[in-house]
Amino acid sequence: MRLPLIAPADLTPEQSILYQDMRKGIAGNFNTFKVEREDGALMGPWNPWLHEPAIGKAIWDLTLAMTANASLPDNVRQIAILVVGARYDAAYEIYAHIAVAEHEGMSEQRLATLVADLKPADLTTQESLAYDLSYALSRGGVLPEPLYRLAVSTFGQHGTNELIYLVGLYAMVSTTLNGFNVPVPERE
Incomplete structure (x- = not known):
């Protein structure tokens, strides 16, 4: 792993806003696999997105839009x-x-x-x-x-x-x- 996981207590204010949005979306849509460490640090693609919150938010918004507007089986x-x-x-x-x-x-x-x-x-x-x-x-x-x-x-x-x-x-x-x-x- 090239980017360390970020514990919630170590998030910047900008990262914290994105983290809260991701946690909410993960709970509703991505809950069949392990996505966080015991301390709440997000794993998978969410961690790199948190490291660059301006870019990560755009990718997360696209992910949410693709999920919310899914019409295919x-x-x-x-x-x-x-x-x-x-x-x-x-x-x-x-x-x-x-x-x-x-x-x-x-x-x-x-x-x-x-x-x-x-x-x-x-x-x-x-x-x-x-x-x-x-x-x-x-x-x-x-x-x-x-x-x-x-x-x-x-x-x-x-x-x-x-x-x-x-x-x-x-x-x-x-x-x-x-x-x-x-x-x-x-x-x-």
């Missing part, structure tokens, strides 16, 4: 997030979203295949499309036109936009985690 969202985490080999991202996917009933076989950066054979049509779109965007370059058109016909324009933004958000989260070498906490 959660299984589709989790497939996309796990594809991105696996493509970036972002350990904390994989850890966190395995916990979310397990909580929602995703099978061990499917999870193992996804985090091996492979496409599971048992995906629904929507999940398969989310996998393909996320995988293609994570490789870099322009999303192929047939894949884009299929996404629009399957998810609608709004759902396709959401999926593209979701891939971008989790690419940024994964880059943050990898750049700061954020470790995975012990699983309980």
Whole structure:
């Protein structure tokens, strides 16, 4: 870990405001995996965001907007997030979203295949499309036109936009985690 965790007592006033907002959002949306140390210091991507609160707040606001305005089924969202985490080999991202996917009933076989950066054979049509779109965007370059058109016909324009933004958000989260070498906490 390249940035030390910040205990709540050591936060600056600007960090403290962001910390309180993050704690509130985490409690409602990111509570299936370990996100804080015993003293309340935030782990995962939240710690680097606290180190740069002006930037961290903007990323946190985007994260909240993506969560609050989610229209895609959660299984589709989790497939996309796990594809991105696996493509970036972002350990904390994989850890966190395995916990979310397990909580929602995703099978061990499917999870193992996804985090091996492979496409599971048992995906629904929507999940398969989310996998393909996320995988293609994570490789870099322009999303192929047939894949884009299929996404629009399957998810609608709004759902396709959401999926593209979701891939971008989790690419940024994964880059943050990898750049700061954020470790995975012990699983309980």
